[in-house]
Amino acid sequence: MTLAKATTRLLLTSLISAAGLASQASADRLVSIDGSLTEIIYALGAEADLVGVDTTSIYPEAATNLPDVGYMRALSAEGILSLAPDRVITTADAGPADALSQLQAAGIKIDILDNTPSLAGLISKIQSTAAVLGRREAGDDLAAQVEDEVEQAQRAIAEQLGSLNVMFVMDGGSRGFQVAGRDTLADGVLNVAGFTNVFEAIQGYKPLTPEAAINANPDVILMFHSQKNLEELATNPALSLTRAVQNGRLYNVDDLDLLSFGPRLGTALQGLLERMTDHT
Structure with a gap:
């Protein structure tokens, strides 16, 4: 085997290993607590990681077939722990705080994302969710699409309805x-x-x-x-x-x-x- 071929094979092996590690890193067993986050996860193509959702997660319909951990403001740590998740992704609306503290004490990663009800807040929520899932590029694409759709609707509302x-x-x-x-x-x-x-x-x-x-x-x-x-x-x-x-x-x-x-x-x-x- 020539030196060039050996070097190429070594490079390919390294790239395959790195890709495998990246795939493992993003494949957390995930519980989503907030319907908007669940919808974002599906839109990013990361739904295979989901092992549970809350009762506000009603879109897409496939999300309703996942185990339900209850209402986002009245969570039970035991119900979530029974799904053996690696990570919980939610917004500041989730609670009670004691339930989240119990999950953290059990070693569960918890990502609490901002849920400011504005276009800028939604774009930030999409990008933050994508970052948690290791899908930043897909997040940027989705954010750009959503921003464009909202701005088109805003222009139409202003033109046809006014103030x-x-x-x-x-x-x-x-x-x-x-x-x-x-x-x-x-x-x-x-x-x-x-x-x-x-x-x-x-x-x-x-x-x-x-x-x-x-x-x-x-x-x-x-x-x-x-x-x-x-x-x-x-x-x-x-x-x-x-x-x-x-x-x-x-x-x-x-x-x-x-x-x-x-x-x-x-x-x-x-x-x-x-x-x-x-x-x-």
């Missing part, structure tokens, strides 16, 4: 309506869409009274998680006297995935635009 004052309402059933203020996913999506949240002065979700709704007098009301049809909702005293209802601009958005802040954000915004322009 609107919007109220986002969660129907709590017997607990009544809750309106979304700042530091909520709903407020984040309104900002990304280019709308003004009429209740941005409050923090979190607060009960909605007829007086507050009339004073806010939104151009548009987006209703989430209601079992009632729009005609019935429009007669509710907390909504009926608003400009939005009187102009027929009350919309149910349960099916648009607006609050997931995952890779389909651009699609969700486009769906919202289509729903609103169908009724204008």
Whole structure:
């Protein structure tokens, strides 16, 4: 064997070994706790590493076939440990803290990613997830695609709807309506869409009274998680006297995935635009 051939073989052997080590390094047994992260993992092509997800992980449908470790804010360390994961990837919304501490004490790697509800926050979340999985290039590609889709939707919304004052309402059933203020996913999506949240002065979700709704007098009301049809909702005293209802601009958005802040954000915004322009 010539020196050149021997050198080439040695180089190839080194490259194959390095590739094998890189593959092993990225093949952690992974539990994803946050539906948006689960969706990102699938979009990055890393779903084979998943051994469990939380109850918010409902897309893609294949994720619902994985073992369920429970609701992200009420986790049990025992349930997660039973899946023998190497790593848990989640956001700051997960808890309780004691459960996460138990996992760390058991030697489980935990990556807690930022979940700021903005386009920049989503791009950062995609890239951070990709870094954890050793798929930075795929993360950059996905981030660029998502950013382009969201910006296209933003331009279309600005051109076709313009500036609107919007109220986002969660129907709590017997607990009544809750309106979304700042530091909520709903407020984040309104900002990304280019709308003004009429209740941005409050923090979190607060009960909605007829007086507050009339004073806010939104151009548009987006209703989430209601079992009632729009005609019935429009007669509710907390909504009926608003400009939005009187102009027929009350919309149910349960099916648009607006609050997931995952890779389909651009699609969700486009769906919202289509729903609103169908009724204008």
